[in-house]
Amino acid sequence: xxxxxxxxxxxxxxxxxxxxxxxxxTKKVIPLSEAKPAKGENRIPEHEVLDTITLAVEAGIVPSxxxxxxxxxxxxxxxxxxxxxxxxxxxxxxxxxWWFALxxxxxxxxxxxxxxxxxxxxxxxxxxxETGQL
Numbered sequence: 001x002x003x004x005x006x007x008x009x010x011x012x013x014x015x016x017x018x019x020x021x022x023x024x025x026t027k028k029v030i031p032l033s034e035a036k037p038a039k040g041e042n043r044i045p046e047h048e049v050l051d052t053i054t055l056a057v058e059a060g061i062v063p064s065x066x067x068x069x070x071x072x073x074x075x076x077x078x079x080x081x082x083x084x085x086x087x088x089x090x091x092x093x094x095x096x097x098w099w100f101a102l103x104x105x106x107x108x109x110x111x112x113x114x115x116x117x118x119x120x121x122x123x124x125x126x127x128x129x130e131t132g133q134l
Contacts, residue, residue: 013095020044021052027059032081033073046084050098057101067105068133075134082121089117 017024021035021044029052037044053071056062063070072078088094094102094117106123108114114123128134 012097015051015054015097016048017055018048018052021048022055024055027056027061029056029061029071031069031071031073031077033077046081046088047092049081050095050101053105054097054101057104058097062105064107065131066133068128078128078134082125085121085124086118094120 018038020038021030021032022028023030032044032049035044038048056071068075068078072081099120102120102124103111103114106114106120106127108123113119125134
């Protein structure tokens with residue numbers, strides 16, 4: 001008899017409100033350029049930034065024409081994160097909720113050309129340029 005692969009229930013990856021980046025009670029974002037890493041960390045990990053972007057977009061508090069400064073504070077902080085994002089999928093996967101939040105920021109029509117983390121970073125830069133943020 002053939003052994004069956006056990007059934008399972010799919011659970012979404014949780015999105016966390018990191019207090020050094022997002023206040024869940026007030027829905028206030030601390031821009032990346034102003035944020036301090038969590039105690040014991042020397043940098044803010046990409047997944048914390050992606051969770052913060054996701055929570056802010058899902059809360060409907062991100063301005064469409066100034067999201068770079070709202071989320072990142074400075075163009076330098078934005079570019080630094082985009083450089084990290086470009087290579088993110090070489091080790092990790094962009095979770096569905098992150099992808100949808102980034103999709104909303106980039107204001108793309110469909111997922112074509114918005115799959116790899118390099119493509120996502122490119123589209124985010126393109127949208128930031130189109131809206132005069134870069």
